[in-house]
Amino acid sequence: MAVSVAVLRTVFGILGNIISFFVCLAPVPTFIRIYKRKSSEGYQSIPYVIALFSAMLWIYYAMIKKNVMIMITINTFSFIIQIFYISFYLFYAPKKEKTLTVKFVLFVDVLAFGLIFFLTYFLLHGKKRVQVLGYICMVFSLCVFVAPLGIIRKVVKTRSAEFMPFGLSFFLTLSAVMWFVYGLLLNDMNIALPNVLGFIFGVLQMILYLIYKKPGPKVLEPPGINLQEISDHVVDVVRLSSMVCSSQMRTLVPQDSADMEDTITIDEKIQGDSEKMKDSKEMFLISKN
Numbered sequence: 001m002a003v004s005v006a007v008l009r010t011v012f013g014i015l016g017n018i019i020s021f022f023v024c025l026a027p028v029p030t031f032i033r034i035y036k037r038k039s040s041e042g043y044q045s046i047p048y049v050i051a052l053f054s055a056m057l058w059i060y061y062a063m064i065k066k067n068v069m070i071m072i073t074i075n076t077f078s079f080i081i082q083i084f085y086i087s088f089y090l091f092y093a094p095k096k097e098k099t100l101t102v103k104f105v106l107f108v109d110v111l112a113f114g115l116i117f118f119l120t121y122f123l124l125h126g127k128k129r130v131q132v133l134g135y136i137c138m139v140f141s142l143c144v145f146v147a148p149l150g151i152i153r154k155v156v157k158t159r160s161a162e163f164m165p166f167g168l169s170f171f172l173t174l175s176a177v178m179w180f181v182y183g184l185l186l187n188d189m190n191i192a193l194p195n196v197l198g199f200i201f202g203v204l205q206m207i208l209y210l211i212y213k214k215p216g217p218k219v220l221e222p223p224g225i226n227l228q229e230i231s232d233h234v235v236d237v238v239r240l241s242s243m244v245c246s247s248q249m250r251t252l253v254p255q256d257s258a259d260m261e262d263t264i265t266i267d268e269k270i271q272g273d274s275e276k277m278k279d280s281k282e283m284f285l286i287s288k289n
Helices: 005-025 028-037 046-065 069-092 095-123 126-158 166-186 194-212 227-252 257-288
Strands: none
Touching (some): 005 069, 005 166, 028 069, 046 069, 046 095, 069 095, 095 126, 126 194, 166 194
């Protein structure tokens, strides 16, 4: 017996809810690391701010469109969990990042959403309101999928995927597949189309993770060095450089007989000093033994 479209739509909607639930929980390991480090430095709050904004928009869209209760449930959970993530991030963020995150939340989640709500609710009516709001939701759904790509530069530069959680990319990809099918069965392109790019971006992030999952090469510290040996070598090098420089100067600069005699005297003195230092060093080693 053929399965009706309504049943398939419900099945994929439930699957989309379940996988999206794990998408919301995917950043948990990241915040565990932040808690252990007692700092969120190196991580970005943009994906969570955008995800919060997207959840608010989809809740509003589902309430206007009606008959899409499945979308209300998961986006309500996403709304709550994103608030928790942002609050946790702010608690451990450096002062500069904390200020930027607060400004971004106020601009996007308060001002931008308030403006969209006012314009669509009071200036538009009926199907026109649903259509315009659907387009807006589609654009910001793309932002949710694109937002994690903001750290790709850091991943490539550091040659490490430490700041790009694989779990988030994996569940975003699965979620994109489920919601794409759900949107097709619902005949709602505002839901289906963003998830095409969502699938592409998710696969790209997983590929980058597999390439850069190993940490970059560590710089090995040099072994212990004997300071006495360095001192001896420095003395020898300085003495040798003095002798080489004096020899080069004699070759390059014309000298008269008086200068030549002075130079010979200086060379003999240097040679004598070097022999004395050598004898002193041998006597020191003999006495040490």
